Every structure is written in C-alpha cells, then in structure tokens.
Amino acid sequence: MSYSQTIKDILNILDLNIIFNENCLSTRKIKGVFSRVFEGFLDETPECCPHCEEKDTHIIKWGYTASLIKVPAISEYVTYVQLKKRRFLCKDCKSTFVLDTPFVSRNNSISNNLKRLVAKKLTSKQSMSDISKQANVSTSTVYRVLKEWYQPIQKYSYSLLAVLCFDEFKSVKKVAGSMSFIIIDGDTKELIDILPDRRLPKIEKYFNGFSLSNREQVKYVVSDIYQPYIILTKRLFPNAKVVLDKFHLVQHIGRAFQKIRIRIMNQLKHKDNGIIYRRIKKYWKLLQKSYGKLDFIQQQWHSSFKTYLSEKELLERLLTYNAELTDAYNIYQQILRAFQTKDYSLFVDLINQKTLFQEYRL
Structure with a gap:
C-alpha cells in the first residue's frame, strides 16, 4: 500500500484524485491550538469547462488554490488537511475554476466527514455547545449541520401555501395558553388549522412537522406586531416576507x-x-x-x-x-x-x- 493511500485511509478520504506525499504531516499552531496538518493535492484534468462546457483541449492549468479544511480529530489533536486544488483557465470563456471533491463541499472549510460526525452526535441527548467542544467546531457550525442534515417527518397530509395569515383569539378556558393560534390561507381565506397555544415553542413544533422544501414555498406571512410571530417566520420560512396587517x-x-x-x-x-x-x-x-x-x-x-x-x-x-x-x-x-x-x-x-x-x- 502506498504512503498516500495509508494517509487517505487514516483520514477516511475516498477521492482517488487527492494525493499525499511523504513528509506531508506537520504540527502547527492554528488559532492558538497545536494542530496536526496534512498537506495534500487535488489534481485531475477536467473533461470540460463548467461555465461554457468546452472540451478539455481548450483548458490549461492555472496554478493552485489552497484551503485549510478541518477533519475529525486524530489522537485528541485538532486535525486539518491543507488541500491544494488545481486551478484551470478556459481559453474560450476566459473563466477560471477549481475541481470539486466529495471530501469537502464547495466554499466550505469543514470536511463532510466532520459534518457526518457532528450529525451523528446530534442524535444523542447533549447540547450543541457540548457537541461543538467534542468536534472542535463552533456552535454555529453544529446548527448549520442540523439545518442541512435534519429533515423532519411529514406529519400532515396537506401542504403549506404561498400566503399564510397568523392571528390569535380567546377560545376556551381549558387551553394551556391564554390565547389560541389560528392559521388561514391568505389567498382563499379558508381556515387551515387552529392550535390551542400561541406560544412560540408550540407553534414551532407544529410547523416543523412540514418539510423544509414545503416551508420554503411560503412567500408571505401576514401577522400582527407580536414579536414571536416575526421570529418564527424568519426561523421557519426562509423565503417568506413578513407583512403586518392593516x-x-x-x-x-x-x-x-x-x-x-x-x-x-x-x-x-x-x-x-x-x-x-x-x-x-x-x-x-x-x-x-x-x-x-x-x-x-x-x-x-x-x-x-x-x-x-x-x-x-x-x-x-x-x-x-x-x-x-x-x-x-x-x-x-x-x-x-x-x-x-x-x-x-x-x-x-x-x-x-x-x-x-x-x-x-x-
């Protein structure tokens, strides 16, 4: 087995185009922490330009671009791969580009293996701050992995529509909250659902029963100036605009x-x-x-x-x-x-x- 393949097995890198040379391992102080750094290269001739789709005969090598990618820790050491990606120039459209790799997503500095580790830890009963310490990543990274990987089970047979109207009303004395929450279709004015509690955690749990793709289809949320409704809209409906009713x-x-x-x-x-x-x-x-x-x-x-x-x-x-x-x-x-x-x-x-x-x- 070659030296490069041994390193790739240790780091669990499956991309055949990533190569490690001898003496690729070094110890550096990164962000005040002594870390292990593996230097690797990603070099492969592309079949065509991703911009204009011209054949590789019109593509020339145009240097390297380096990125420092965090991977799962090895022997309690924070570990990175300094990956030099081959950059290319298309002589037809004059655009430059680098190769993609399944090892890390484009414009990311966290490897997909480390994201999988964080996603696995998210299935256990522990806080995001604890997971961030264990995986040597920020709490924001843990939250982004949660949003990217977690897909709630579709609980409802109906889908959310483009315009939703939120309001509250006093229903019956037996409800847990002082006010109940009503959801109406803004286009047809038809009732969608009534929740017995208007408090934010209860409403958020309800809407998490819809898939992210369905929630992304909501374009407008019409509500009053009640702050939790505005927070809810920004958190659960990424493409929706808040419209305050007249x-x-x-x-x-x-x-x-x-x-x-x-x-x-x-x-x-x-x-x-x-x-x-x-x-x-x-x-x-x-x-x-x-x-x-x-x-x-x-x-x-x-x-x-x-x-x-x-x-x-x-x-x-x-x-x-x-x-x-x-x-x-x-x-x-x-x-x-x-x-x-x-x-x-x-x-x-x-x-x-x-x-x-x-x-x-x-």
Missing part, C-alpha cells in the same frame, strides 16, 4: 398617539391650575378620532370652555395648548389618511421621517 398597524399608530398625548398631558398637569390637563384628558376620544369624521357644523355646549363649539372648533382649541401635541396629531392623521386612501408611498415617507416620534416607530 388592522394592527392602525391599532399601533392609535396607541402610539395616545402615549404621546398622555405624556404631554402629564407635563401640563400643573399649568393654569390643571385646566389644560383636564381638558386634554376629557376630550381624548376627540383627539383620537379621524379628522374626516369630525362634525364641522353642529355646535354643542362644552362646560369646560363655557361656550358652544363644534368638534372642529373644540379640536383647534385643544391643539393650541402644545406644539408637540399638534405635530403628533398631524402625523397621526396623515398616517390614517394614508391607510384610508391606500397611499403606500405616503405611508412609507411618513414612517421613514428622521423626525418621526419614537412612539410611532415599529
């Missing part, structure tokens, strides 16, 4: 203006013996009301002002008390108008203003 956006803007009003109202609590404070507090519903729904004509007696005023006149008096309240009110009404007229560009311009009140930001 109802909850309007609700958020309304509550934001209410917070601003209360903050300003409390600042004016001791001004004019609290008269301004009491007036703003008393007519809070008028400030929340859409400007287009105000009564401009009919006047009513308002004891706080000791005169007859229409809703519009009353509003104007309230806004004269504070410039910040006026600015917040104007932005609030403009956002409402953007929703009412379905003016997307106006809405985007408003929420992207640098001077936008912090309370309005999502």
Whole structure:
C-alpha cells in the first residue's frame, strides 16, 4: 500500500484524485491550538469547462488554490488537511475554476466527514455547545449541520401555501395558553388549522412537522406586531416576507398617539391650575378620532370652555395648548389618511421621517 493511500485511509478520504506525499504531516499552531496538518493535492484534468462546457483541449492549468479544511480529530489533536486544488483557465470563456471533491463541499472549510460526525452526535441527548467542544467546531457550525442534515417527518397530509395569515383569539378556558393560534390561507381565506397555544415553542413544533422544501414555498406571512410571530417566520420560512396587517398597524399608530398625548398631558398637569390637563384628558376620544369624521357644523355646549363649539372648533382649541401635541396629531392623521386612501408611498415617507416620534416607530 502506498504512503498516500495509508494517509487517505487514516483520514477516511475516498477521492482517488487527492494525493499525499511523504513528509506531508506537520504540527502547527492554528488559532492558538497545536494542530496536526496534512498537506495534500487535488489534481485531475477536467473533461470540460463548467461555465461554457468546452472540451478539455481548450483548458490549461492555472496554478493552485489552497484551503485549510478541518477533519475529525486524530489522537485528541485538532486535525486539518491543507488541500491544494488545481486551478484551470478556459481559453474560450476566459473563466477560471477549481475541481470539486466529495471530501469537502464547495466554499466550505469543514470536511463532510466532520459534518457526518457532528450529525451523528446530534442524535444523542447533549447540547450543541457540548457537541461543538467534542468536534472542535463552533456552535454555529453544529446548527448549520442540523439545518442541512435534519429533515423532519411529514406529519400532515396537506401542504403549506404561498400566503399564510397568523392571528390569535380567546377560545376556551381549558387551553394551556391564554390565547389560541389560528392559521388561514391568505389567498382563499379558508381556515387551515387552529392550535390551542400561541406560544412560540408550540407553534414551532407544529410547523416543523412540514418539510423544509414545503416551508420554503411560503412567500408571505401576514401577522400582527407580536414579536414571536416575526421570529418564527424568519426561523421557519426562509423565503417568506413578513407583512403586518392593516388592522394592527392602525391599532399601533392609535396607541402610539395616545402615549404621546398622555405624556404631554402629564407635563401640563400643573399649568393654569390643571385646566389644560383636564381638558386634554376629557376630550381624548376627540383627539383620537379621524379628522374626516369630525362634525364641522353642529355646535354643542362644552362646560369646560363655557361656550358652544363644534368638534372642529373644540379640536383647534385643544391643539393650541402644545406644539408637540399638534405635530403628533398631524402625523397621526396623515398616517390614517394614508391607510384610508391606500397611499403606500405616503405611508412609507411618513414612517421613514428622521423626525418621526419614537412612539410611532415599529
């Protein structure tokens, strides 16, 4: 048996095109750790260019490109293979390329053997941090191997569709969580399923019952501003965009203006013996009301002002008390108008203003 084949047997490398010479083993300090490094070569004449598919007669050798690839440890030593891959130049399309090998995936520095070792350890009851220490890789690498290798069993006879709508509702007292979780098809408006618990681990377990390929087909997830739904979408639906539904956006803007009003109202609590404070507090519903729904004509007696005023006149008096309240009110009404007229560009311009009140930001 040749020296090169012996090294390949030790490292469990099956690629016939990888060659090791004598004196290929050295000890180096890599990332502060003394490690064993095997120097090898990958050299094979390709049949054609992978870019333009021209025959090998138009391909010339173009030096080497080296990469340091981590493999399973040997005798408790962190072990690497410094693999020099032959680089080629296609004279027709002028592109360069290197050979692929089953030993390591393209653009990876972790060998497939080490990935298999991590995948095997993932089947046992131990944490990802413990596995990362045993395999001498990062916790992120362990997680990537889990995503790449793990395919959950398909539990459901139906498939997920392109548009999903999430929401919660109060169902029955016997459910574990305070709210139940409902899933609706965004295109047909048909009910898909109801879960008794809206908490993130329960929802995540449910959707893990669908294959990754099925979850990748989901393009949009429509939900409210509940943070776990946004986290869930990013984690389980890699190709999906989060769409915040109109109802909850309007609700958020309304509550934001209410917070601003209360903050300003409390600042004016001791001004004019609290008269301004009491007036703003008393007519809070008028400030929340859409400007287009105000009564401009009919006047009513308002004891706080000791005169007859229409809703519009009353509003104007309230806004004269504070410039910040006026600015917040104007932005609030403009956002409402953007929703009412379905003016997307106006809405985007408003929420992207640098001077936008912090309370309005999502």
